[in-house]
Each structure stands twice: as structure tokens, then as C-alpha cells.
Amino acid sequence: MTEPLTDAERMRLAAIAVALFPASATMPSAADTGATGKWLDRVLAADPLRTTALRALAGRSETDPWAAAEGLFRDDPATFEDASDSLVMAYYMHPGVRKRIGYPGQKGQGPIAPDEAEHYLPDELIAPMRSRAPLYVPTPDA
């Protein structure tokens, strides 16, 4: 069993998450979305083993959050990518963030309309392939 993150580790991760995802003119910061709260909980519920890398990130000695991220990336890139992947997933799980980046989630788009395949595949697009000589090598002994 992996020990859950402590409050101190969460606070430290929250600061690092803001360094990785600061507020911009159009996007909220990781703190604004509570990324390291309930969204990170969802990530860890899906995969508790991710705690180990997050703990390594939270435990860096550098006081500056960005320097802590840089430090782990330099010393142990695989652990950094693991930890930052968790923060990426947590940040982008927020519905408001998804909306702003134009990502609807992997939702059903309804059944395919009868003319939809043709719409994307006009004759002029596929014509060069239809007129191509066969590419395949036939069975030699057939």
C-alpha cells in the first residue's frame, strides 16, 4: 500500500502545479481550478501508484517551485515525467479548463449520418488512388 499524500505534500504540489500551469489571459491557474485537490484525488484513485513520483516531486529541497520541478527533471527525468503527467491530468480534468481548450471529452457524437463518409471523401480526393496501378506483389506460384 502506498501512503496517501500528506497535507504538507499537497501544499507543496499545489505550488509546483501553479508554476507549471500559471494563470494566463485566457486560462485559470492550477490553483484556481483546485487541480491538486479533488482532481488529483481522481487521478490517484485511478492509479494510486502515481503517489510515489508525486512524493518525490513534493520532497525536493529547492524552495522555488519551478526550481524544484527543474531539479527533479534534471536528476530523475522518468520520475519527473510520471509526476508531471499526474498534474497534467488533474489540471485538464476540470470541466472549465476543457471547455476553454475546446475539448469535449471522449463523448458520443451520435450515429454517423448517411452522407457523412462521402462528405469527407470527395471523388477528387480519392481519384489519384483509384487510378493507381496495383501496388501489391502477386503470389508468385498462384
Place this chain on the structure above:
Amino acid sequence: MPEAEVADVLVIGAGASGSVLTARLAEAGVSVTCLEQGGWVSASEFPGEDPAFDAIQLARWAMNPNTRKRPADYPINTAEADIWPLMFNGVGGGTVHYAAMWPRLVPSDFRVRTLDGVADDWPISYEDLEPFYERVQERWGVSGMAGDPAYPPMPEYPMPALPIGLIGQRAAAGMNRLGWHWWPHPNAIASRAHGRLAPCERRGVCQTGCIAGAKSSTDITYWPDAIRDGARLITGARVREITVNQTGRATGAIYIDRDGAEHHARGRTVVMATNGVGTPRLLLLSRSTHHPDGLANSSGLVGRRLMLHPMVAVAGTYEDDLESWRGPGGTPLIGLEFYETDRSRGFVRGAKWDLYPVAGTLPHFQLLHGKPLKERFGASAHERMARMMGRTFLWEAQIDDLPQVTNRVELDPTLTDSDGIPAPRVLYRVHEDARRNMAFQLDRMREAHEAAGAIETNEWHWMPEVGWHTLGTARCGNDPTDSVVDGYGRSHDVSNLFVIDGSVFVTGSAMNPTSTIAAFALRTAEHILATRRDS
């Protein structure tokens, strides 16, 4: 140990091949029992709609059984493997997880020795399998478009091809500029209602199970009919040994149920359908006086010549919104320009390309792994995501890695599954030729994106977790000293034992193999029926 009544045919494994054969034999009135270590999976378990989908698909819905660790999974030692086998253990087998790409092999795949002077020819040809490819795709449920110039002529598919979408359009235009081959990819995904399949809703999460019931997995398209026709499917039945009698003929299988009790299931004919890792594992576990090196292994090739397709990919990012998160995944396009051998490229055989959407948010950042932090986080994080989301798709190249006897599945000396049965150990090194092939395809895929107008490309040049096609470990052939089974999958050593899964492949091709596995299994089923009638 309880003894069951003797079935005409005992099938081990309810995945792709086991389903096809069992359904056909049951339909013909043969008594068939199938033993499957896993259980049924309900669509309500699939994680596609969960906001934590990205995380779940890397954990409890991972493709890698070593990560996923469901009760039905067995561990695989991959410490010495460049590529790790991926699979799903349950009713439907790998088809529950697969992307449902449905390309056939091309004729030259069956004649690599004759045409290229390397590896070996298959004992059967494209023409031998052709009628079975056609038959199987009706029941399986395949959407596609006939007329692909990379294949011999073929009739229309049961359903029209899926829409190629904006990403397909964009990629196709680039390929046309270069004069390179592409075609709408056949997929075992329903473009409209078909049998038990619902129409695809393009959720794009096909590889973690289709919530809509549009992707053909054999738990939907085969098993209900097989059971209706009298087949007996025993789930939670983990086989540990194929049994033989005093003359060395197969008599059945010993399996362990989920309460830990051992049973002996008996069959007049035994059929192995446990995939390219599970089949050699079981044959090697089944040592006896008659078969001291494992069952059907007088050639010494059981477990040898393992082939796992290496894969490389290039992501292209474009200026306009191409809704590149949209499914299916499944794939809209196939590209076979560099499939057939051209020795001037510095390697034999080639690669199959497919186009892939990017589902989820995390993969956009994973593409940037290893890059300096300031290029992907901090001030640049939002700009990066805005630039990539909906605007990024992949060309992937699946590589033909020819058989080597040193690439193999063997029994691990210490690792065991949850029932204490020795687990497999996989030793796999990608051949130098395949490495040159990978480098070549990466360059071409970059060019394809550039020709289509990509403003940025990022590469995946090495991916160990791509062993979704486990092939070659009980190869078919005519010579009993150099192959395990014949062209119908019948063991040279044990005449009432068949292998029908991906193990029988002589060369791996660069195609996704399930259409060929299914066609081979149907051909074997017909052979079993014909020989029963004759006798």
C-alpha cells in the same frame, strides 16, 4: 479430480480465434467445450466516459497485463524484452481491447522466402485464405471500401467505410501531394447497425472497450450465437496442462477453477487458442514421457520465432482545428506505400502506416516528454495546449520484424501466476533490419505531415509497450523438423491437437493480424468438419 463428459472438440481460450472456431463447430452440430481463464466483461466497466479516463487507461484498464493485474491476468517476465506483450484475458480475448483495425495480409506476406530470400514461406497462400477472409468479415462486422490498389481485387465490405473525418482528409491530401498510397482503412467497427453491433458514435476510446457496442469484439459478435448453438463456455477456468494418453495423443486439459479446484476437461480433439504467449506457455508446461520437451515440440520451435511488431509514430500539429480527438481509434486511413520490399532502402519488407486520432489530454503532453520544461510548462503550457488540442494527429508505422529463433517465450524459472503455474518469460530483441526500417519510416512520416501542412512534428521513435500482436511461436509449415503445425494448424507430432491463434504465423507481416487469425481459424474449423465427415 472431477471428469467431465468428453466433448468432440475442446478449445482452450475464448479470444479471437477460439470464438470463430467454436461458433462454426457449434453451428455445425459438433459438441464443443471452451475453457477460458477470464470472465465476461460488461460495457459498464469500460472507462471511456470517466473524466479520469487518461489515468484509468494507464492503470486498471492498461493494455499491459503486468500493469493491469486483473484476476484473470498472468504475469509475464519482460526484463529481457525490447517490446512487451499486450493482451486481454477474458471472453473475447484481445478483441475487447483491440483497436479493431482489420487489414488483410497481402499476397507477398505469405512468400517472403521466395520473393526476398529471407525467413520462410507459409505453407498456404493469400488465395487459400481469401474465401475465409470474406466469410469471416460478414459475421465479425467490418466497415471498409473495396478497390484498394495495394490489394488484389475484393468484393465490397459488409458495411461502408467509416468517415475519414477532417484528419483523414488532411492526411490524404498530403499523401496525394507526394504521390503516396493511402486508402480508407477497414475497421471491425459498425458504420451502421449490423447484427448485434450498434452504429459507431466516434468516441475514440475503442482501445479501452466500446461503450456504444459498435466495435466488434467476439463476446458480442460470436459467443451469444455459439452458446445458443450448444457450445459450452467455462469461464474462470485456467488451464495448466494439456493431457495425453499412453500413445501421446491429446485427451483434454487440466484446469483450475476460481475456487482453486482442479478439473479434467476431456476432448477428442484439442484446439489451442490462447495466443502467441499463452499457447507456447501451455505446450511447454505439458511435458510427458511422449513429449519430454513439451507438447508438439519435436522441432524445438515451440515458443521460438516470436514476432511482436515494433512501432514508431510521428505526430503532426496543424494550424486549423481538425477535431483530432474524434474517433474511431480504429483508424481512418491505411498507408502502404512502403510496405513491399525495396532493397535500395537498406532493409527487406516494410511497414504498414495508419492514422491515429489523439484521444484525451495527456497524450499531447506525453509527446513532449524529455523536452526542456520551459518549452512545455509555465508561460508556454497554455499556448502549447491551444496549439495542439484538436489539431494533432499521428501517423504510425507498424514494422515487419522477421522471425529470429532467439526471440522466444519460455517458462520463467521462478515467476508464477496466482494459481502457482509457471509464468512465461519473453526474450525479444528487435532485428537490425527492422531498426533501419523504423528509421526510414520516421523520416517518411515526417515528410507526409509536412506535405499535409503540419506546423510542427514530434516523434515517438521508441515504444516498448506495443506488443499487441503476439505471433510465430508455433509456426505452421510442411516440414515437421522445421515447424510445429501444418497449414491447417494441426500438430505434426499429435494428430488430434491444433493451434489456431497468432502462434501459427510464419512471418509476422506488418499488418494487424486479427483478420488473418480469424480467417485461419475458420479454415481450420472447416477442415475439422470435413475430416470428420470423411471419417
